[in-house]
Amino acid sequence: MTTTSAKPPAPAVAPAKAPRGPLLTLVRGTPRHRAAVAAGPVLALAALYLGSGLEPFRVGQLTSVLIFAIAISGLNLVTGYTGLLSIGHSAFFGLGAYTTGVMIVSYQVEPLLTLPVAAVLCFVLGFIVGLPALRIRGLYLALVTLAVGVAFPELVKRFTDLTGGAAGLVIRSRQLAPPQWTGLGAGQRYLWLYWVSAVVLILVIVLLRNLTRSRLGMAMLAVRDNELSAASSGVHIASVKTLAFGLSGAVTGLAGGLFAMYVGALSPDGSFTLLKSIELITGLFLGGAATLYGPVAGALAVVFLPYFTADLVSGHVSGILFGAVLIAIVFLMPEGIVGRLGATARRLVRVESRPGTPDLPSDPTPRAPQGDARKK
Amino acid sequence: MDIFLERLFDGVTNGTVYAIMALALVVVFRGTGTINFAQGEMALFTTYIAWALTTQDVPIWAAALVACAVGFLLGAITERTLIRPVRRRNDMATLIVALGLFTGFNALAGLLFDADTKTLPGLFPGGQDDYLSVGGARLYFDALGVWLVVAVLIGLVFALFNRTRLGLHMRAVADNPESAALSGVPTGRILMLGWGLAGVIGSLAGILIAPLSSQQLSLTTMFPILIYASAAALFGGLDSPVGAVVGGLAIGLLESMLTGYVDVIGGTLQQTAALVVIVLILLFRPTGLFGTRQMERL
Numbered sequence: 028m029t030t031t032s033a034k035p036p037a038p039a040v041a042p043a044k045a046p047r048g049p050l051l052t053l054v055r056g057t058p059r060h061r062a063a064v065a066a067g068p069v070l071a072l073a074a075l076y077l078g079s080g081l082e083p084f085r086v087g088q089l090t091s092v093l094i095f096a097i098a099i100s101g102l103n104l105v106t107g108y109t110g111l112l113s114i115g116h117s118a119f120f121g122l123g124a125y126t127t128g129v130m131i132v133s134y135q136v137e138p139l140l141t142l143p144v145a146a147v148l149c150f151v152l153g154f155i156v157g158l159p160a161l162r163i164r165g166l167y168l169a170l171v172t173l174a175v176g177v178a179f180p181e182l183v184k185r186f187t188d189l190t191g192g193a194a195g196l197v198i199r200s201r202q203l204a205p206p207q208w209t210g211l212g213a214g215q216r217y218l219w220l221y222w223v224s225a226v227v228l229i230l231v232i233v234l235l236r237n238l239t240r241s242r243l244g245m246a247m248l249a250v251r252d253n254e255l256s257a258a259s260s261g262v263h264i265a266s267v268k269t270l271a272f273g274l275s276g277a278v279t280g281l282a283g284g285l286f287a288m289y290v291g292a293l294s295p296d297g298s299f300t301l302l303k304s305i306e307l308i309t310g311l312f313l314g315g316a317a318t319l320y321g322p323v324a325g326a327l328a329v330v331f332l333p334y335f336t337a338d339l340v341s342g343h344v345s346g347i348l349f350g351a352v353l354i355a356i357v358f359l360m361p362e363g364i365v366g367r368l369g370a371t372a373r374r375l376v377r378v379e380s381r382p383g384t385p386d387l388p389s390d391p392t393p394r395a396p397q398g399d400a401r402k403k
Numbered sequence: 404m405d406i407f408l409e410r411l412f413d414g415v416t417n418g419t420v421y422a423i424m425a426l427a428l429v430v431v432f433r434g435t436g437t438i439n440f441a442q443g444e445m446a447l448f449t450t451y452i453a454w455a456l457t458t459q460d461v462p463i464w465a466a467a468l469v470a471c472a473v474g475f476l477l478g479a480i481t482e483r484t485l486i487r488p489v490r491r492r493n494d495m496a497t498l499i500v501a502l503g504l505f506t507g508f509n510a511l512a513g514l515l516f517d518a519d520t521k522t523l524p525g526l527f528p529g530g531q532d533d534y535l536s537v538g539g540a541r542l543y544f545d546a547l548g549v550w551l552v553v554a555v556l557i558g559l560v561f562a563l564f565n566r567t568r569l570g571l572h573m574r575a576v577a578d579n580p581e582s583a584a585l586s587g588v589p590t591g592r593i594l595m596l597g598w599g600l601a602g603v604i605g606s607l608a609g610i611l612i613a614p615l616s617s618q619q620l621s622l623t624t625m626f627p628i629l630i631y632a633s634a635a636a637l638f639g640g641l642d643s644p645v646g647a648v649v650g651g652l653a654i655g656l657l658e659s660m661l662t663g664y665v666d667v668i669g670g671t672l673q674q675t676a677a678l679v680v681i682v683l684i685l686l687f688r689p690t691g692l693f694g695t696r697q698m699e700r701l
Binding site for chain 1: 437438485488489492495496498499500502503504505506507508509510511513514518626630633634637641671672673674675678679681682685686689690691
């Protein structure tokens, strides 16, 4: 009698209902875990190398993916991690592009040297945009960023002497030729720019990875999730917001500088209007806000989705599809492509601490807000 | 003096159009807690429908009515099928849906009605000689007509909010959805009606502005108006209909006066100047002129 009642429940039923366990368990610090961790960068580098071997047109497309990924990473910092919606990132993108453009055209500066200048200028602009954030919040703050986004093309047109105004600014391709030491000819400019963008993107991702796990990164998440709680826990809201805007602007400005080298001709109404901001926001949420690699996935979608659907009826179908995909994403995977992949990976592969060490959370990467984040 | 008056009339005409668009945004914001960035493009779409009807010899007044009806349906259906399921999750989700609708509706209008600029007949006589002379300045009938329509519309919206049971329900849902639901207000239906109402107001804005706009009716007509309208709504305070009207007029006037009288701004920096002034004012009143402060509980 007692033996039968102590019997475990029939095993035939249990596996159907219980969630499946991880397919693979890795122990932190073991060779297998190290191999798994190293696999990501190795695969990414391999993909970059394969990409460089494609025909020039495709390499150009991939370059614009890399540049977009950098720009969206910048937006991610302020909108994804800090929770401040910016509709004005087209201005940072534009300021970076025009800084590079004007320095090359008017002062014959070596193109690569203009990138740090673009980043610094955009940092300063970002810092200034962040200042009103100390008093203004939510959608009202979005209006401030909107003002910056509207102002940029108008200012470019106003200061015609410097920027070429509405007619545009053209960089001669001779000035964009790869430097001597690379051994690339002037006709291989596309390859040079591809690798420059790739290196900048890698640097930006490493920087963001470290930044989001630092004290400042944690403070940004705290501000996003609940500003009042953050303040009462000793987070200095003012400096977090202004720094987030500054750094975010700097990263997007870098992308702008690369973009100037990529297109070679800048015009205020071409790529630096509010529609560019909307494109960046779309890429961010499609890829996954507050994820490290979301911007890369988002950039792929933003560049290739319109391209593949453009042959159908003059681009309008592409717009409809784009809108539909955006809405579908919110319904089907609100955490974005990378957020969803990350969740799936965490379900399939479990990372455990070595026995005897304090149990670390299996993945310290900050996640996008889940559940009810709506403020009352 | 007459130049001043002409600038004043210009400013008021633009301002009234911004004001009604802002009113549509405020009606949605009060119920849903977010700015509907697709409002302008939905209005664009219904304005195109009105245009398509006028090419079939339907009088513009009737076409405008049809467009408003479609606007109502579009708003209500959008709320029910796309906004309500994600609204509770977070504000960003609603925003992304709105961005998707923005792109989608613009492209749909382009696909169905092609990208060429259309000429929509005005609701009012709009000839070169149809004007009143006021102190030497010309006040055109079509501008005057827009003022009248907007004044009547604003009156109706206020009567709706303050004098009817439906308006009371709308205010209750905006104020506190849970309490409203507990008191027996059909919250869902009220939200749908709110979005439908915003759709009607938006359609009206589109039909009024298209004949006056320098761009006439094209795929880019509504975007700048939406930008100004959101600025107006924010300036006035997102949850205040009075604020939307005051904000719209203020932006229209700021735009035309700054352009006219400040040389540095000239014809190129008008949008920037108007927005910068608003940002400066927001620094002193962070929730707009008539907005209520959000209280937060930890």
